[in-house]
Ligand code: NAD
């Protein structure tokens with residue numbers, strides 16, 4: 001079993017989870033995410049260990065081995081060698097640039113995000129065709145591929161009747177950033193590979209994931225996974241919990257009616273395991289919407305405020321100018337039945353918010369850098385990255401900022417092409 005993107009927020013807990021279940025796990029990552037952090041002055045609120053330290057600690061505590069390989073998916077010869085060596089039965093693919101704001105900084109970051117994600121996934125499809133044609137590809141897509149249409153969102157496909165004829169076609173996608181669009185392009189490529197080569201694939205359109213504790217990350221501090229809170233990598237819910245903990249108002253962008261699907265990281269583990277244990281057929285491109293509840297941003301802010309109020313703590317909320325171009329009040333009804341049918345037993349945010357997010361944040365509140373938490377740094381119309389610029393000019397700052405970021409983007413894009 002290959003877990004691609006195994007150094008990431010979800011990938012590391014997933015590698016441990018599958019190892020615990022008895023799979024032989026090869027953990028693959030190019031450590032790009034740690035480089036992007038160094039470049040932008042961002043960091044995980046929860047201290048995290050290197051992959052070498054993590055896998056060693058895992059083996060010490062459980063007697064199970066996770067094999068660790070540093071590899072860039074856009075480097076086809078390297079990917080080809082790993083596939084030829086392991087011929088995996090299944091691949092869980094997390095290894096992409098996953099931040100919408102990062103992809104909107106400038107041309108370089110948009111091009112980089114799409115080349116990294118689309119080329120990486122395309123390479124993977126060829127490696128499967130040539131070395132492991134029976135392998136089940138489990139690909140992390142995103143609910144953001146669909147955008148916010150004014151009709152119900154189905155799971156991947158839509159029955160359409162047009163001019164008296166009917167067909168079942170991929171659901172129309174109107175994504176909201178160059179990052180989200182990279183996932184749409186991936187979905188099209190995966191669908192095509194299933195049709196022409198008989199690849200078996202599950203494309204998981206995942207909602208926003210929250211929480212950092214799984215059975216395995218809780219075993220030892222060396223096994224913890226990352227928690228992002230800055231305006232490039234931190235999701236709204238993570239940011240709200242940290243803002244509240246350090247006494248800053250919660251930054252709701254615009255009206256706050258933006259509604260998305262959400263799930264607990266423990267349910268991510270369960271969903272991917274269910275997909276793995278109930279594989280797609282050869283030639284099938286199966287799409288599951290992977291989330292358990294939907295909330296608007298205003299509802300998230302209220303939930304955080306209510307959870308804190310139970311402990312006598314006050315929380316303030318501010319509606320600030322929206323840096324993104326998105327609909328701020330809309331219809332949203334997304335189906336998510338397939339994983340429930342396979343047996344998913346969801347955790348719910350209202351029941352776990354205090355334990356799974358607020359509690360963890362409280363323990364690390366003294367590590368919070370308020371500059372990173374403050375107003376958004378990337379504007380959808382004009383791009384730029386204000387936070388990085390401020391970091392670049394700070395005394396003792398690492399060599400970060402837009403120029404460095406752009407240089408990195410150019411180098412990586414050239415290398416990938
Ligand atoms: P993450 O950034 O923490 O992890 C992604 C990992 O992939 C990083 O460790 C990075 O170094 C690696 N990577 C990126 N490009 C690579 C390449 N070319 N070769 C090898 N490794 C590469 O992200 P995450 O939050 O764990 O998300 C994992 C996946 O799930 C992503 O594809 C993301 O789009 C998707 N997803 C995440 C969420 C969420 O809320 N976190 C929601 C929906 C979908």
Ligand code: USQ
Pocket residue numbers: 098099100101141142143144145180206207208209233234235236237239251252253254258260261297324326
């Ligand atoms: N938002 C705020 N305040 C903030 C930050 C964000 O109101 O401080 C708003 C945004 O404008 C947006 C909504 O919250 O309307 C969601 O933004 P987000 O940053 O929480 O999540 P998003 O950019 O959609 O991306 C995250 C992950 C991404 C994943 C996606 C799932 O970073 O990898 O694909 O969630 S989904 O949203 O379903 O597409």
